[in-house]
Amino acid sequence: MRYGETGYNLEIDLTRSNIERVSTNPEDSQLYLGGLGTNAKIMWDRVPPEVEAFSPDNLLIFAAGLLCGTPATGCNRTIVTTISPQTQLLVFSMMGGFWAPELKYAGYDKVILRGKSPKLVYLWIKDDKVEIRDASHLKGKGAIETAELICQELKEPKAQVAAIGMAGENRVYFASIEQGRSSASRGGIGAVMGDKGVKAIVVRGTKDIHLSRPAEFMELCNEAMDYIKFRNENPIPGVMPILAILGSPQEMKIHDEKWHTENFMWGNSRERRKGFWTEEIAKDWTQTMEKMRTRLISCYNCPMTCGATISPPGKPTYMMKCFSKLTYTMAAFSDLAFGLGIAQSATEHGVDGFSAPQVMAFALELLEAGILTKDDFPGMPEDSEGRFYWLLDHIVRREGIGDVLANGTYWAARQIGNGAEKYAHNNIKKQEQLPLKLSMLNPIYFLMYATGEKLNITQIEGQFPQAPFPTREEREAFVKDWFQVPDEKFKQYFLDWELRGEKSIPFYPTPEMCCDIVDWQERMHYIDDALGMCAGLSSFPLKPPYHIHNYPKLISSGVGLDMDEATLTEAAKRYRTLVRAINTRRGMRRKDEKPPANHWKKRFPELEKELLDTYYAFKGWNEQGIPTEETLRDLGLDYVYEEFVKRGVYSDNGDTPSQATPAVIDKEV
Amino acid sequence: MATEKKIIKAIKINADLCNGCRACEMICSAFHSLPMYSSNNPARARIRVVRHPLEDIYVPVYAGESVGAECAGRDKYIIDGKEYDECAFCRASCPSRDDFKEPDSGLPLRCDMCEGEDEPMCVKWCITDALTLEEREEEVEIVEPQEKLDIGLASLVETHGMQKIMDAVTRMSSLKDFK
Ligand code: SF4
Ligand code: SF4
Ligand code: SF4
Numbered sequence: 001m002r003y004g005e006t007g008y009n010l011e012i013d014l015t016r017s018n019i020e021r022v023s024t025n026p027e028d029s030q031l032y033l034g035g036l037g038t039n040a041k042i043m044w045d046r047v048p049p050e051v052e053a054f055s056p057d058n059l060l061i062f063a064a065g066l067l068c069g070t071p072a073t074g075c076n077r078t079i080v081t082t083i084s085p086q087t088q089l090l091v092f093s094m095m096g097g098f099w100a101p102e103l104k105y106a107g108y109d110k111v112i113l114r115g116k117s118p119k120l121v122y123l124w125i126k127d128d129k130v131e132i133r134d135a136s137h138l139k140g141k142g143a144i145e146t147a148e149l150i151c152q153e154l155k156e157p158k159a160q161v162a163a164i165g166m167a168g169e170n171r172v173y174f175a176s177i178e179q180g181r182s183s184a185s186r187g188g189i190g191a192v193m194g195d196k197g198v199k200a201i202v203v204r205g206t207k208d209i210h211l212s213r214p215a216e217f218m219e220l221c222n223e224a225m226d227y228i229k230f231r232n233e234n235p236i237p238g239v240m241p242i243l244a245i246l247g248s249p250q251e252m253k254i255h256d257e258k259w260h261t262e263n264f265m266w267g268n269s270r271e272r273r274k275g276f277w278t279e280e281i282a283k284d285w286t287q288t289m290e291k292m293r294t295r296l297i298s299c300y301n302c303p304m305t306c307g308a309t310i311s312p313p314g315k316p317t318y319m320m321k322c323f324s325k326l327t328y329t330m331a332a333f334s335d336l337a338f339g340l341g342i343a344q345s346a347t348e349h350g351v352d353g354f355s356a357p358q359v360m361a362f363a364l365e366l367l368e369a370g371i372l373t374k375d376d377f378p379g380m381p382e383d384s385e386g387r388f389y390w391l392l393d394h395i396v397r398r399e400g401i402g403d404v405l406a407n408g409t410y411w412a413a414r415q416i417g418n419g420a421e422k423y424a425h426n427n428i429k430k431q432e433q434l435p436l437k438l439s440m441l442n443p444i445y446f447l448m449y450a451t452g453e454k455l456n457i458t459q460i461e462g463q464f465p466q467a468p469f470p471t472r473e474e475r476e477a478f479v480k481d482w483f484q485v486p487d488e489k490f491k492q493y494f495l496d497w498e499l500r501g502e503k504s505i506p507f508y509p510t511p512e513m514c515c516d517i518v519d520w521q522e523r524m525h526y527i528d529d530a531l532g533m534c535a536g537l538s539s540f541p542l543k544p545p546y547h548i549h550n551y552p553k554l555i556s557s558g559v560g561l562d563m564d565e566a567t568l569t570e571a572a573k574r575y576r577t578l579v580r581a582i583n584t585r586r587g588m589r590r591k592d593e594k595p596p597a598n599h600w601k602k603r604f605p606e607l608e609k610e611l612l613d614t615y616y617a618f619k620g621w622n623e624q625g626i627p628t629e630e631t632l633r634d635l636g637l638d639y640v641y642e643e644f645v646k647r648g649v650y651s652d653n654g655d656t657p658s659q660a661t662p663a664v665i666d667k668e669v
Numbered sequence: 670m671a672t673e674k675k676i677i678k679a680i681k682i683n684a685d686l687c688n689g690c691r692a693c694e695m696i697c698s699a700f701h702s703l704p705m706y707s708s709n710n711p712a713r714a715r716i717r718v719v720r721h722p723l724e725d726i727y728v729p730v731y732a733g734e735s736v737g738a739e740c741a742g743r744d745k746y747i748i749d750g751k752e753y754d755e756c757a758f759c760r761a762s763c764p765s766r767d768d769f770k771e772p773d774s775g776l777p778l779r780c781d782m783c784e785g786e787d788e789p790m791c792v793k794w795c796i797t798d799a800l801t802l803e804e805r806e807e808e809v810e811i812v813e814p815q816e817k818l819d820i821g822l823a824s825l826v827e828t829h830g831m832q833k834i835m836d837a838v839t840r841m842s843s844l845k846d847f848k
Contacts, residue, residue: 071695105712206710206712207712209710211706211707214699214704214706298797300691303690303795309725
C-alpha cells in the first residue's frame with residue numbers, strides 16, 4: 001500500500017478520448033517527492049523543447065501535492081504544470097482551495113492531459129469512474145458559473161471544479177484556471193487548458209488516504225496547529241501588518257493599505273502616490289470592504305481564512321484572495337469599490353490578477369503616447385473605470401486590439417511596434433511582475449528576481465525579513481525564537497544587518513550570504529510545491545509552522561519515505577535543478593535573468609555581476625546559469641547531462657523558441 | 670421519583686464563524702479509522718458541512734440516529750433569504766440520501782462525541798470556534814434500564830410488527846459489532 005500518495009495518475013489523451021489509470025513508481029517519490037517535483041520529471045521526459053505551448057504534445061498536469069489529503073493543516077495545493085504560451089518556458093502555478101485533496105480522495109495523485117479535444121469537453125472524475133463529457137453548452141460561460149452549472153447537472157454539490165472562463169477558451173496568454181476560492185493564474189496555463197478544449201475538470205472522491213506512522217504524524221500536526229495558534233496570538237512586531245501574521249497575505253482582513261497604496265506603483269507600474277492613504281480614504285475603503293465582504297473563508301483543512309466571499313452591488317457573488325484586491329484599483333487609478341467590482345468579471349473570465357490590470361494600463365499608456373490611436377479603441381468609454389471594463393471584455397474575447405493585448409505586454413509591444421516596447425517595462429522573462437519601483441538595489445531581491453523560475457517574487461521570498469530592523473535590540477528579540485533557520489548563521493546575518501552604514505544594502509549581506517539566504521527561501525517554496533503545502537503557512541511568512549526541521553519528519557511518518565534534512569534538501573535541489581534543466585533546454589540563459597531595468601533607481605552593474613556569478617557557482621551552474629556536469633551527476637541527473645551534451649547545450653548561448661513571434665498569431669475564433 | 674446528576678455535553682455550533690474548511694470532517698474520519706488516524710476520508714465523517722459559498726451557506730451538521738425509512742415529507746428552510754437544501758438540518762442517516770453512511774458499505778454513521786476523549790476532535794480542530802463544547806450538569810430522573818428497553822422495544826414492535834423485530838435481532842446478533 002502507498003501512504004500519503006495514492007500511487008496512481010490519470011492519463012487522458014484528449015485527441016483520442018482515451019483514459020488510463022497508471023500506477024506510479026515509488027522510487028520517483030523518494031527522488032522527486034510529488035507535486036512539482038514529479039511534474040518536472042514528467043515534463044522533462046515527455047515534453048521536448050520543440051513542443052510549443054499550443055502543441056497537442058504539450059502536457060497539462062494537475063498534481064495534488066505529496067501530503068495533500070493528509071491531516072497536515074493547510075496542505076491543499078494543486079500544482080499545475082505546462083509550457084507557458086507567454087514565457088515559452090516551464091510554468092507551474094499553484095491553487096489552494098479544495099481540488100487537490102478531492103483528487104486524492106478519488107484515488108489519484110495527478111491528472112495528466114495530452115492531445116487536444118476536437119470539441120469543448122469537461123472531465124468528470126468520481127472515484128473509479130472517469131468520463132469525458134460534452135461541454136458545448138458551457139462555451140463562453142464564466143468560470144464560476146460553469147462550476148455551478150456542472151454541479152447542478154451532475155447533481156453533485158460536493159464536487160470540486162477547476163474551470164476556465166472565456167479568457168482560457170480564447171487562449172489569452174494570461175488566462176487563469178479558477179476553482180471557486182482559488183486560482184492557478186500565472187503563465188497562461190488557462191490558455192493551454194482552453195487550447196486542449198477542456199472547459200473544466202470536476203472531481204469527487206470518497207476513498208481513504210493512509211498514513212505510514214499515524215501517531216508520529218499526528219503529533220507533528222498537533223504541534224503545527226499549536227504553533228499556528230501561538231502565531232495568531234503573537235504577531236511579529238516591527239513589520240507591516242500582512243507580514244506579521246500567518247496566511248497567504250491577509251488582504252481580505254486587513255484594512256490598512258497604506259503600505260501597498262503608497263509603495264506600489266499605480267497605472268502601468270508608473271506612479272508612486274506618497275500621501276495617498278488619508279484618513280478619509282481609509283474610512284471609505286474600510287466601509288467598502290465591510291459592505292461587500294460577506295464572510296472570511298478558508299481553503300481545505302485550514303483555519304486561516306485568507307479569502308472572502310465578496311458581493312459587489314448589482315453583481316454576482318464571488319470569492320477573492322490576496323492582492324487582486326488592489327491590482328485593478330491601482331492600475332486604473334480608482335478606488336476599492338471599482339477594484340472589487342471588476343475583479344468579479346475578471347474571475348468569471350479567468351484572467352491573472354497581476355498581468356491583466358497591467359496589460360490594460362499599458363494599452364491606455366500607448367493611447368496617451370499616440371502609439372495606439374482612438375481608432376484602435378472603437379466605442380471605448382471616456383472614464384477610466386469604463387475603459388477597464390471595455391478592455392477586459394475585448395481582451396478575453398480577443399476582439400480588435402484585445403486580440404493583440406491578449407498576448408501580454410511583451411508580445412503585444414512587439415506586434416504593435418513603433419516604440420511600444422518601452423512601455424512593456426515591468427517584465428521578467430516576458431511576464432508582467434508586481435508593480436514595484438524602488439530606489440536602492442537590494443542584493444537578495446536582485447538574485448531572487450533574476451533567477452526565480454516561478455516568476456513571481458512572492459513565490460520565492462519569505463523566510464528572511466525583507467529589510468533590516470532599525471535597532472540591535474529589535475533584531476535580537478526577533479532572532480530569539482527563530483528556530484526555523486536551517487543554520488545559526490542566518491541569525492548572525494540578520495543581527496548584523498543595518499539600515500545604514502557599512503553593513504547595509506547593497507553591499508551587505510555579502511554575495512556569499514545572499515546566496516545562502518536566497519537558496520534557503522527558494523528551497524522552502526520548492527518543498528511546499530512538491531508537498532502541496534500552502535506557502536501561507538510555510539515558505540511565505542516569517543516564522544511559519546512548517547520548516548526544514550519538521551518537514552522531513554512529516555514526510556517520513558506520513559509517506560514512509562526515508563527522509564532527513566539532508567535528503568529532503570537534496571531532493572528539493574534535484575527537482576529545482578530539473579526545472580532549470582527544462583528551461584535551459586528551452587533556451588533560457590544568463591541574458592534572460594534580469595529584473596526590470598527600472599526596478600531600482602540605483603543600480604550597481606559590477607556588484608550585480610558578482611552576485612550572479614557567485615550565486616550560479618553556489619548553485620552548481622556554469623556562468624550561463626546551466627547546471628554543470630558535476631552538479632547533475634551528484635544529483636543523479638545523469639540523463640540530463642547526457643541530453644545536454646547531445647543537444648550541445650553547453651556551447652550554445654541560447655534562444656528561446658520562436659523569439660520573434662508569439663506562440664499563436666492566427667485567430668480561430 | 671429518584672433523580673441523579675448527569676453531565677450533558679453539547680456542541681455549540683456557531684455557523685456564523687464557520688469558514689468552510691472541513692477540518693472537522695477530516696479529523697472525525699481520521700479519529701475513527703482503525704488503527705486510529707491510520708487513514709482519513711471526509712466521506713466517512715460523522716459531521717458534514719453543508720457548504721454553498723456563493724449563497725453564504727455554511728452549516729455543520731452532526732450525524733444522529735439512522736432511520737429505516739425516510740420521512741413522509743421533506744422540509745426546506747429559508748432563513749434570511751437563503752434557501753437551504755432539502756433536509757439540510759436533519760441529522761439522520763436516511764435511505765433518502767448518501768449522507769452519514771460509510772461510502773463503501775452504506776452502513777450508517779453516528780456521532781459518538783468522540784467517546785473517551787476530553788474534547789471532541791472536531792471541536793479541537795475547529796480553532797475558529799465555530800464548534801465549541803459546552804458541558805453542564807443536570808438533574809435527571811432515574812429510569813431503570815430494563816424499563817427503558819421495554820418502552821423502546823414496544824414502540825418498535827408497534828411500528829414494524831413482532832416478526833420483523835425478531836428477525837432483525839437474529840440478524841444483528843450475527844454481526845460482530847453488536848456482540
Ligand atoms: S493559509 Fe490561507 S491560503 Fe493558505 S491554505 Fe490556509 S486559508 Fe488557504
Ligand atoms: S472545522 Fe469549523 S470552520 Fe472548519 S468547516 Fe468545520 S465547523 Fe466550519
Ligand atoms: S464529536 Fe467526534 S464523532 Fe462526533 S462529529 Fe465530532 S469528531 Fe466526529
